[in-house]
Amino acid sequence: MKLAAPIPILMYHQVDAAPPRGTPMRGLVVSPASFGRHMATLWAMGLKGLSMRDLLPYLNGQKAGRVFGITFDDGYENNLRCALPVLQRFGFSATCYVVAGRVGQRNQWDLERGVPQVPLMTAQQMQAWVDAGQEIGSHTLTHPDLCNLELGEQRQEIAQARLTLEALVKQPGGIRNFCYPYGSFDQGAIRCAGEAGYDTATTTVRGRVHGQPGLNPLTLPRVLVSRTTTCLHLLLKCLTGYEDRRGRQLANTSLIQAQARL
Numbered sequence: 281m282k283l284a285a286p287i288p289i290l291m292y293h294q295v296d297a298a299p300p301r302g303t304p305m306r307g308l309v310v311s312p313a314s315f316g317r318h319m320a321t322l323w324a325m326g327l328k329g330l331s332m333r334d335l336l337p338y339l340n341g342q343k344a345g346r347v348f349g350i351t352f353d354d355g356y357e358n359n360l361r362c363a364l365p366v367l368q369r370f371g372f373s374a375t376c377y378v379v380a381g382r383v384g385q386r387n388q389w390d391l392e393r394g395v396p397q398v399p400l401m402t403a404q405q406m407q408a409w410v411d412a413g414q415e416i417g418s419h420t421l422t423h424p425d426l427c428n429l430e431l432g433e434q435r436q437e438i439a440q441a442r443l444t445l446e447a448l449v450k451q452p453g454g455i456r457n458f459c460y461p462y463g464s465f466d467q468g469a470i471r472c473a474g475e476a477g478y479d480t481a482t483t484t485v486r487g488r489v490h491g492q493p494g495l496n497p498l499t500l501p502r503v504l505v506s507r508t509t510t511c512l513h514l515l516l517k518c519l520t521g522y523e524d525r526r527g528r529q530l531a532n533t534s535l536i537q538a539q540a541r542l
């Protein structure tokens with residue numbers, strides 16, 4: 281079924297004060313004030329921000345409405361401290377994708393690239409996030425590039441992450457939604473996400489969700505939001521074909537990269 285309007289799923293990472301200029305991946309740290317303006321802008325347009333759990337009925341056409349998805353990758357503690365108050369102000373829900381084997385630790389998978397090491401949520405903090413009406417999703421056990429793993433290792437990373445998180449946090453319905461680290465996935469990873477029982481899996485493919493036919497809930501595109509995304513830019517990404525076109529342009533590039541990997 282074709283959706284009445286394409287649904288954008290926003291992809292954030294950290295929400296906090298900016299690290300010094302020149303810091304690798306600085307663009308993925310959105311200031312709390314900027315995040316607040318983003319949410320206020322979409323709220324003013326009559327749109328409601330939803331976690332993947334709450335968005336699912338809209339994605340599969342069971343419900344219709346002016347909605348968008350909100351996701352945070354990696355499970356940073358600053359999501360709880362800086363993003364939650366904003367979400368609560370507007371009555372929005374969001375999904376935070378946690379690296380199950382790194383709960384309470386730091387983003388050590390980024391170390392080699394010189395990305396500052398910052399705290400990830402503890403189990404107690406994840407529970408506070410859930411108890412505030414937000415959702416915890418899964419982002420594997422150790423944040424590997426899944427395309428570099430054998431099928432058995434992929435299965436372990438994807439399925440075991442769900443079980444690990446379900447043992448750490450009491451969330452109604454359990455851990456239902458997944459996100460591929462680095463947006464890297466192949467047929468094996470998609471299969472494992474399905475077998476592990478996830479309802480949805482998000483990627484870093486850029487674009488909005490256009491519904492059936494052709495919608496695979498295990499390869500959902502998202503809308504990239506960075507430190508420099510202005511409110512006007514965000515509206516273009518959410519309400520026009522801007523992000524969809526960017527996704528198609530980049531698809532040609534990633535196809536070439538995928539072929540180079542084979």
Ligand SMILES: [Zn+2]
Nearest residue numbers: 353354461462
């Ligand atoms: Zn990640």
